[in-house]
Amino acid sequence: MRTIGEVSAELGVGAHVLRHWEQVGALTVDRDGNGYRIFDDETIERARTVLKLRRVGLSLPEVRAAMAPKKSTAQAVVRAKIEALEDEIFRRRQAIIFLQHTVECRHRYLDDCPECAGFIHDS
Structure with a gap:
């Protein structure tokens, strides 16, 4: 069994983050007789899962x-x-293509370039 401080240090997140996850229902944490949060191995693994899912953008x-x-x-x-x-990823690839063209474009202003105009109208 570990405390919220120990778990927050281990996961590299603030204790307030773990409390928030619990508050919004993303994590369930048991309490001891004094009302303190206690993290067993299973709860810590669930917290790791929440952290990983948050880091991938959920x-x-x-x-x-x-x-x-x-x-x-x-x-x-x-x-x-x-x-x-x-x-x-698709939108970012399109942005890179557009930006690469603008770097290499022979026209001084984007408004003067038919290809740039095509990129702008396609977005």
Whole structure:
């Protein structure tokens, strides 16, 4: 059993973050007889999972759903996040293509370049 301070130090997050996760239902933490939070190994592993899901971009509501007991619910959330990330990758690749063109463009102003105008109208 570990305290919130020990777990927050181990995970590299503030104790207030662990309290917030508990408050919003992303993490369930048992209490001792004095009302102090106590973290067993299983709770620490769930906290690690919450942290990992947050680091890959899931919001706390998405984390709660992704950790749902019903596998189909969790999979739907993860699939939706994958789709959103793939869309973001596509948009960023398009941005890189546009920016690379502007660096290499022979025109002084973007308004003078037909290719730049094409990029602008495609967005």
